[in-house]
Amino acid sequence: MIALFDGHCDTFFHLTAKGSNLAENDLHLDLTRAARYAPYAQFFSIWGTPEACKRNNVFELSLQCINRELSKNKHTIRLCKTAADAKSAFSGGQAAAFFSIEGAHVIDCDQTLLNKAQAFGIRSFGLTWNNANVLCGSHCEDAQRGLSEQGREFVRKLNELCVIIDVSHLSDKGFWDVCALSISPIIASHSNSRYIHAHSRNLTDDQFCAIIEKNGVAGINLYADMIGGSADITQLLRHILHFLDLNGEKHISLGTDFDGCSNLCRGINGMQDLPRLYDAMLAEKIPEPVVQDVFINNLMRVVEDICVM
Template sequence: MEKWQSTDFHCDVLWKLLENNTLSFIHDSSDKLDVTLPRLQQAESIMQTFAVYIPDEMEKSMVPILQSIDLFYRKVLTAPGMSFVRTAQDAAKLLNGGSIGALLSLEGADGLQGDPAMLRILFKLGVRALGLTWNHANWAADGVLEPRQGGLTKKGLAIVEECNFLGILLDVSHLCEQSFWDLVNTSTKPFIASHSNMKSICDHPRNLTDDQVRAIIAVDGLVGLTFVPQFVRSGGRADIDDVLKHVERLCELGGQNHLMFGSDFDGIDVHVTGLHHPGETGKLVEALLRYYSEEQVKSFLVKNTIGFLSKHLPK
């Protein structure tokens, strides 16, 4: 089988490095990381998004956020062949090969504590995507598991506008529906769902309704289908064929040019059978090629993502 380039819009390596700074992204002899440099090379990856995620037991401040970004600079960007993706030009260059792009995102704005100045500092440090909250509520928005299912706060709406101004991509994956629609009505720029699946295939709170998917397509955004088993298939183990059902549904809704993947590797303890780490991406490619043309599969894996970044990241 020929080598196929790939991209992935969500992994949680930085979270694991934050909790255990003895781990190595370059050479993980402990086998505690899903995403490592050798496995990205095995996947012919040309871009990986690294999320900054601060777990509940850590303080919700800039301190762990900055510690995570420091780890990104010291342990990821120093790896041979990695390149920082901050601009549209950085993204476009990745199609030429020769390096693996690393894009930095923030999963949950809790630590910004409602201060746009903190966001501007993170932008200077290279953060280029932001999910306003995780599954619960914070100062900006309600997440999918927040009982009240409210929307964006006044400060949340202001942060959306600041992201639009700076050129930070907004990520709706963890937002509850009201927060999602508030963002739709506020943002003047296209946005993404970095790691969510199709609710019409698997009825999980973290998945997107058909109407939400249509709204993302309407603004020329992207949906990153994810490999979290409970988001892939209800009530049991999931395999690659189950992932393909979400691909099919997204395409049925007109999302062929808006489909990417956001694995959530290193954020999960259980994996889709056959997709335990980036090095197994070839199995997904083989399955996709049974139903889709080579051109379509290349779009799913690379062209949709890089085309979007080349258009919507800062110049």
């Protein structure tokens, strides 16, 4: 069986909004289809639009949904906060559920709520989504603005709390500010290569090399708009091969963006189709240990390095 650790999906947004089930649904990801991977770990994001977060308490509603779904499926999946937790889950035949926040607007950029989120189990945090906020500009709003002083305080707090910092939606200036300030590895949980496809959410070569220098990872995103070109597996491989050319063997992971986008890479309609990517990488003569690193080991190393409490 293929081992899998996916660094980003938005499945719980739909579970919270629609009352769907994690066990089986018509989304990109569910536990029934996940059973073909062992071991299996997943970063589930907590996210809502800025408007929804102002109108409803998306954070609290999401925590309630997470608790409900994990309780219903406790024999299949468990909440994990550390790599050791994940290994314990794997030993018991369970999947490992890690949680992230996508955009500080979800917690109103509030450090008190950040402490609550970390205590619950949040282990990865993106300062912005597509919207800018008081902490930083995003890749598509206030894109010239980097970290504010409040944003710098957040970065220091995330380091102190042993929470991974995710730069996927940040402005370029924000990326470099975080890179300079963070004392821990950083990740771009769901970002491809800007050299291959010029999308503001993708990474420049300099940015990817900076992630390497900090011993982080970039997660390959299956969103067609970020793949570019034919947006098929062949085109997706171009992003992976380019990162490999930059000596990224230990710094590429997966960040599928399942249930966070409507149009996926052609040939991949949900998590059931990820073996097609695995096989395509092997067909490109990428050594299987490198493929396995991309599919699970590289991201797990970052979790092991940072998430120690």
